[in-house]
Amino acid sequence: MNDRPVLVTPPMLARTYSGRAYEDPWDLVTDYQRVLEYTGEHPNASPGGVASALDLPRGRVRPWIDDGAIPHPVRGIQTAESRGWVPLTEISEVFDPINRLVAWVCSRGTIKPETYGPYVRIESSDDRERFESLVTQLGLEAREHRTDDSLRSTELTIRDDGAVLGRLLTCLDAPTDDDTRAVAPQYLIDVSEEAQREFARVYLENRAVYWEFNDRWLIDHQNRSDRYRRSLATFFQTLGAEADVHEDAVSVDDYFVSELGIEH
Known part of the structure; x- marks a missing residue:
């Protein structure tokens, strides 16, 4: 059942x-x-x-x-x-790529409120490959929205039914341009630890930078509220991480990050 x-x-x-x-x-x-x-x-x-x-x-x-x-x-x-997106449960065939896509938008993207199109920042060919592969798993295709220049990173969005997918992602607490999420996505409370760890892995891979002097990974989140940073740290702590909140960032211990398969 x-x-x-x-x-x-x-x-x-x-x-x-x-x-x-x-x-x-x-x-x-x-x-x-x-x-x-x-x-x-x-x-x-x-x-x-x-x-x-x-x-x-x-x-x-x-x-x-x-x-x-x-x-x-x-x-x-x-x-x-x-497309099998609703009703959505953890055992839905599309849940894993959607879960990872929420992590992408939360860590390095946004949903445009006027169109509900999801947009993510791409900083390397590896980023592009990971995102395009993820979108392909949903039967969709990524496209470039803005080419890289000296001031702004390249952005990718999603063709065809991307706007419907964007609406779905907002139901899972993915952020839009015109809001400031007070807490990390709450659907994570209702899914397995495996799904939570996969969300954490994508989030950290996209956003965290290793600081050798203290052997920790730093997530710079100046654009988020202190409450959001505390919520994110608590989420990592529930998975066994040593996570601390700083003025504009969250830091996580290297052992936890390496256990997720991320290397520095």
Whole structure:
């Protein structure tokens, strides 16, 4: 029996969209489903008849029936379901690459709030290879957003359904440009230690720098709150690390990092 917590549900994904006239975008999804069910049973019903029977505004129903319009939250859920992204649990086939992708965005990226596209910074050919391989596991393709110059690093984003994936990642607490996450992703509480360690490995591989003078790895996080840094340190500590919080950073002992397979 599958008793693993569901980490992302269709209602959670729907609520990343605008509901327009709906306070809760999930209600838009359920109304659309009601219309489909009713027209399936009454194929000759007019938009006005359907609206009257379901107590919905006629102007809302007509595009769904006459034009085949699909509300954005519904389309997003359909895409996510077709790719096996929702409902998402730890035993989902796509969980491992999604878990690692959240670590990528948290450690070296962001979700653009206007498009929900995920973007990550690439600093080497090895970075590029790792990220492109990860995206390929989800049946997607990475593309370059900005070439490297003297001031800014190269960024990679994701083609095609990347915006739907970005919405899914925000459900797992991946950060957007216009927010400051107060704590590390909370879904990690509900997954196995193996999944937690994989998240930690990707995070440290992307963000940490080895300091030989004190034999520790430093994660520079000037762009995050002190509460976030404390939360991140606590997460590493639950996995057995000696983690300390500094003014703008978190440090982790070399033994823990080497146990994750990262060398300096």
